[in-house]
Amino acid sequence: xxxxxxxxxxxxxxxxxxxxxxxxxxxxxxxxxxxxxxxxxxxxxxxxxxxxxxxxxxxxxxxxxxxxxxxxxxxxxxxxxxxxxxxxxxxxxxxxxxxxxxxxxxxxxxxxxxxxxxxxxxxxxxxxxxxxxxxxxxxxxxxxxxxxxxxxxxxxxxxxxxxxxxxxxxxxxxxxxxxxxxxxxxxxxxxxxxxxxxxxxxxxxxxxxxxxxxxxxxxx
Amino acid sequence: xxxxxxxxxxxxxxxxxxxxxxxxxxxxxxxxxxxxxxxxxxxxxxxxxxxxxxxxxxxxxxxxxxxxxxxxxxxxxxxxxxxxxxxxxxxxxxxxxxxxxxxxxxxxxxxxxxxxxxxxxxxxxxxxxxxxxxxxxxxxxxxxxxxxxxxxxxxxxxxxxxxxxxxxxxxxxxxxxxxxxxxxxxxxxxxxxxxxxxxxxxxxxxxxxxxxxxxxxxxxxxxxxxxxx
Numbered sequence: 001x002x003x004x005x006x007x008x009x010x011x012x013x014x015x016x017x018x019x020x021x022x023x024x025x026x027x028x029x030x031x032x033x034x035x036x037x038x039x040x041x042x043x044x045x046x047x048x049x050x051x052x053x054x055x056x057x058x059x060x061x062x063x064x065x066x067x068x069x070x071x072x073x074x075x076x077x078x079x080x081x082x083x084x085x086x087x088x089x090x091x092x093x094x095x096x097x098x099x100x101x102x103x104x105x106x107x108x109x110x111x112x113x114x115x116x117x118x119x120x121x122x123x124x125x126x127x128x129x130x131x132x133x134x135x136x137x138x139x140x141x142x143x144x145x146x147x148x149x150x151x152x153x154x155x156x157x158x159x160x161x162x163x164x165x166x167x168x169x170x171x172x173x174x175x176x177x178x179x180x181x182x183x184x185x186x187x188x189x190x191x192x193x194x195x196x197x198x199x200x201x202x203x204x205x206x207x208x209x210x211x212x213x214x215x216x217x218x219x220x
Numbered sequence: 221x222x223x224x225x226x227x228x229x230x231x232x233x234x235x236x237x238x239x240x241x242x243x244x245x246x247x248x249x250x251x252x253x254x255x256x257x258x259x260x261x262x263x264x265x266x267x268x269x270x271x272x273x274x275x276x277x278x279x280x281x282x283x284x285x286x287x288x289x290x291x292x293x294x295x296x297x298x299x300x301x302x303x304x305x306x307x308x309x310x311x312x313x314x315x316x317x318x319x320x321x322x323x324x325x326x327x328x329x330x331x332x333x334x335x336x337x338x339x340x341x342x343x344x345x346x347x348x349x350x351x352x353x354x355x356x357x358x359x360x361x362x363x364x365x366x367x368x369x370x371x372x373x374x375x376x377x378x379x380x381x382x383x384x385x386x387x388x389x390x391x392x393x394x395x396x397x398x399x400x401x402x403x404x405x406x407x408x409x410x411x412x413x414x415x416x417x418x419x420x421x422x423x424x425x426x427x428x429x430x431x432x433x434x435x436x437x438x439x440x441x442x443x444x445x446x447x448x449x
Contacts, residue, residue, distance in 0.1 A: 043239035043336055046265035046281075114338040145266065172339045175268055196364065219266050220310075 003074065006191050007082035012071055015064065019056040019210050021087045025049045025171055047171045049148055049190055049217040051084065055210030065208040069201060072211060075194040083146070083189040084215060086134050090187045093130035098186035100127065106183040108137060109163040115172045119155065120183050121163030128156045129167055129185075136188035137181040139174070145219045147174060148190035193218045225343030228333045239336040242288040243270065243279050243345055244304055245328040246353070248320035259316055261285040261306060262332070270345055272330060280312045286368055288329060291348045299377045302349060304329075306369045308358060313369060317358055325353045327373045351375040 003011065028045035058065045074080055091098045101123070109121035120129065129135075133151045138144045149171065155164035198213030224232070232238070243262040250257045260279035262268070267280045287305040294300075304327075306313050316322060330345035354374040361367030393403040405412075 040235070041237045043237070043334075045263065048265070113340075115340065116338065140266070174266060175339075176266070 005079065005081045007071070007075070007080075009083055009085065009187060009189065012075075012082045013084055013087070015071075016053065016068060016087075017056040017058065017064065017210070018053055018087050020054045021051065022053075023049060023051040023084075023086050023088075027171075048219075049192070050214065051192070052212065052214045053087070054212040057207050057210050060203060060206050060208055062208065065211075068211060072194070072198050072200050072213060076196065076198060081191050081193050081218060082215075084192045085136075085187045085189045089132065089134055092128075092133045092185050094128040095185070100124065101185050106185060108177070108179045108181045108183055110166060111173060111177060111179055112166055115175075116168050116170075117166040118149075118169060118173060118177075119164045119166050120185075123157050123162075123164065125157050125159055125161070127164070128154060129164055130154050133185070134188045135169070136184045136190060137177065139177045139181060143220060145174070145176065146189060146191045147177060148188055148217070149173070190217050191219075192216060222346070224333075224346065227342045231333065231335060231342055237336045239334040239339070241332045241334065242285065242348075243330040243332055244285055244288070245272075245277060245279075245330070246316060246322065246325055247327075248316060248322040248325040248353075251319060251321050257320060259312055259320070261312070263288070270330075270332065270341070272345060280310065286366075291329065293349075293375075297377050297380060299381060300351075300375045301354065302329075302351070302373045302375075304371045304373060306371065308361075308367045308369045317356065317369065322353050322356055322371075327351050327353055327371070329373075349373065349375065352378060354378070 025047045027043050027047040030042045030044050032040040032042075034040065055065075055068065075082055092101070095101050104123055104127075106120050106122045108118055110117075110119040112118065120135070129151045131151055131154045133154075134148065135151065136146060136148045138146050149169035152168040152170050155167035157164050192215040195214035195216060198211060200211035200213070202209055241262055241264050243260060245258065245260045247256050247258050249255070258277070260277050262279040262281050263285040264279070264281040267278060269276050269278050271277075285304070286307055289302050289304070291302060292300045306316075308314070308317075327350070328347055329349040330347050332345040333342045334340060335342055351373040353371055355370075355372040357370045357372075359367055359369075388403055388406065390401075390403045390406055393400050393406075
């Protein structure tokens with residue numbers, strides 16, 4: 001059966017024997033440095049998540065290595081994309097295997113006017129968003145955009161409440177995000193495009209060195 | 221000196237970082253219907269609506285607008301040319317290139333100032349440039365490199381540079397008013413001798429009457445008309 005894009009977690013990212021991974025986000029800036037060292041920054045673009053993944057070497061008879069090479073060649077084309085989550089921190093710290101959130105349907109309940117704070121509802125009392133937790137939700141249409149955020153400050157669902165307090169996330173929440181959107185706390189995903197020319201396809205005696213590739217978030 | 225909105229002025233005086241985006245608005249003709257349709261590009265992350273002069277405009281982002289050059293302006297009638305760079309990949313840009321006739325299409329460039337902390341727009345974007353599309357280059361890129369569509373925009377002073385037409389036709393005048401016969405004989409003006417009080421001694425044959433003339437006779441000197449008065 002033909003693959004449809006973006007490739008789902010099960011189709012790509014969960015198959016990878018990750019050796020090392022990196023996921024980061026920064027804002028493209030113009031930085032003017034004065035003679036006394038003062039920095040005058042200006043934002044010249046909006047931030048998107050970027051990442052790199054290096055896979056573990058495998059035995060030359062291991063079929064998985066070749067399957068991943070085939071998938072990478074599919075992704076190294078115009079029009080293909082895949083979803084990615086942070087392989088280091090796939091679950092909230094409070095809920096390290098995702099079993100608590102499995103029986104709930106968290107949603108966005110508040111979005112602050114400063115585009116930096118949100119709150120999540122539909123969670124059991126005591127559920128905690130720990131600083132550093134990732135979360136994702138969708139917004140917009142045609143195509144549906146996937147937003148991936150990381151909590152900067154934490155929040156807990158207090159006794160007798162159904163939602164967390166406002167907590168700050170990074171990056172800033174984009175215009176178009178709506179309250180009521182389903183929040184994914186377990187393996188939160190974003191849509192990404194492979195950086196051109198991933199490293200794969202080499203071999204040594206008895207060993208296939210792990211492929212390595214980079215990716216960049218896409219909103220389209 | 222440009223006058224900014226009060227919110228922008230007070231923000232800029234704080235000097236705590238700037239978040240500025242450029243907005244390009246193009247009004248091109250639809251090739252199939254002839255109607256003027258509008259499209260906008262900006263160098264923000266995603267499509268976003270901005271209210272400019274009371275009208276909501278949708279600007280497409282996600283890298284469609286690659287570069288806006290420093291806008292030059294000055295006193296006088298010099299035509300300033302600016303090269304805006306768009307990515308040739310997004311469907312909105314392809315629609316501009318292939319779906320619309322962008323020849324001499326009006327272009328406006330605005331600047332939007334945001335608060336970098338909250339990503340809120342501080343005031344209505346102010347206009348930097350108003351002009352028309354002069355050229356649009358759509359290169360074929362080398363594999364692995366970016367192919368950027370360059371739009372050359374001429375400022376409004378470009379309108380002053382076309383020279384006037386030397387001749388105007390009868391048809392052009394009739395398109396203004398079908399009963400206006402003021403330029404009826406303009407096609408043969410100067411080619412037909414008009415003789416006042418002398419005998420016609422013209423030897424050249426009369427010119428051919430224009431076909432739009434509706435069968436009316438061209439007054440030509442036939443030896444007697446010279447004695448009309």
